[in-house]
Amino acid sequence: MSEVTDISVDFAGLKLANPVFTASGTCGYGDELADFTDINALGGFITKSITLKPRKGNPTPRIVETDSGMLNAIGLANIGLEAFIEEKLPILEKISAAVFVNVAGETIDEYVAVTERLADKKAIAGFELNISCPNVDKGGISFGTEPAQVARITSAVKKAAGQKVLMVKLSPAVTDISTIARAAVEAGADALSLVNTFTAMVIDIETAEPVLANKTGGLSGPAIKPIAVYLVNKVYNEVTKGSRIPILGLGGIRSASDAVEFIIAGASAVAVGTANFIEPACAVKIAEGIKKYCRRKNISNIRELAGSLRTGSTNSL
Numbered sequence: 001m002s003e004v005t006d007i008s009v010d011f012a013g014l015k016l017a018n019p020v021f022t023a024s025g026t027c028g029y030g031d032e033l034a035d036f037t038d039i040n041a042l043g044g045f046i047t048k049s050i051t052l053k054p055r056k057g058n059p060t061p062r063i064v065e066t067d068s069g070m071l072n073a074i075g076l077a078n079i080g081l082e083a084f085i086e087e088k089l090p091i092l093e094k095i096s097a098a099v100f101v102n103v104a105g106e107t108i109d110e111y112v113a114v115t116e117r118l119a120d121k122k123a124i125a126g127f128e129l130n131i132s133c134p135n136v137d138k139g140g141i142s143f144g145t146e147p148a149q150v151a152r153i154t155s156a157v158k159k160a161a162g163q164k165v166l167m168v169k170l171s172p173a174v175t176d177i178s179t180i181a182r183a184a185v186e187a188g189a190d191a192l193s194l195v196n197t198f199t200a201m202v203i204d205i206e207t208a209e210p211v212l213a214n215k216t217g218g219l220s221g222p223a224i225k226p227i228a229v230y231l232v233n234k235v236y237n238e239v240t241k242g243s244r245i246p247i248l249g250l251g252g253i254r255s256a257s258d259a260v261e262f263i264i265a266g267a268s269a270v271a272v273g274t275a276n277f278i279e280p281a282c283a284v285k286i287a288e289g290i291k292k293y294c295r296r297k298n299i300s301n302i303r304e305l306a307g308s309l310r311t312g313s314t315n316s317l
């Protein structure tokens, strides 16, 4: 057994107590979870997407459960930038976990305006650029599927972010995620997060209509985990390996072993989303479980684990 087990991570220059974040849109702005879990025991916290003006989001129903997952078509409902600064920032100031504000918008100017206004706020460690939301007509995923567009928005927001870390959140719904990841990194992204949800549909066979009012929604939860692990490994191998750009891996994580899979695949840190709806304290438990795993495997520093996937042996059945 290793005597000291260090699971703290350097994430784009931020020193995190452990590699576990909560994912955007699944924990509000911090106060919603406060009665159920200790956010300070996390490495990082990511807010619900913030836009310049408040948004009501899509009509209901906008959530439906599926086998091993759920579909959501919330449509970036949020309180808007000014209410966020007035009501939520004071709460986030008290959190010791690294706070990332997830930024969304319909135009590049809107993304820039939100980021610029928040760039000097002490409570904020960094921004997560949401160019991968599948549930809105304008903006969202439309910024994240074409490399030139990804480069344009990343470099504009990077300038607006000043000294803060800029993490770009990628969509899995592209032909080659590495091309998109490379465009973001070359345009100045300090970190990448992957993945956002997969566009999907559930049909009510009695009415022959889609269950969601928006018709489609984003699939999340355990159902997507093996695809997300694969995409993290692909981006790690093809884009970030050997560089200083960390990956935040997410998609279906609900246990420490899920999280360890992502880290072995190449993630420096992980985020927990849908699982929070089942067990709000699970992210903290996952951080503890990662530590136990490292102890059991004699890993003294979690850095040894990141990207440690072995592919040398061939399994012939």
Ligand SMILES: Cc1cc2nc3c(=O)[nH]c(=O)nc-3n(C[C@H](O)[C@H](O)[C@H](O)COP(=O)(O)O)c2cc1C
Residues within 6 Å of the ligand: 023, 024, 025, 026, 048, 049, 072, 074, 076, 102, 130, 133, 169, 195, 196, 197, 219, 220, 221, 222, 224, 250, 251, 252, 253, 271, 272, 273, 274, 275
């Ligand atoms: C109800 C719900 C709301 C979400 N809202 C956002 C959001 O506002 N911005 C964003 O970037 N991602 C949002 N996501 C995506 C998650 O952050 C995450 O990328 C995705 O759900 C995959 O992780 P998971 O399987 O652990 O949930 C949302 C997901 C869910 C389930």
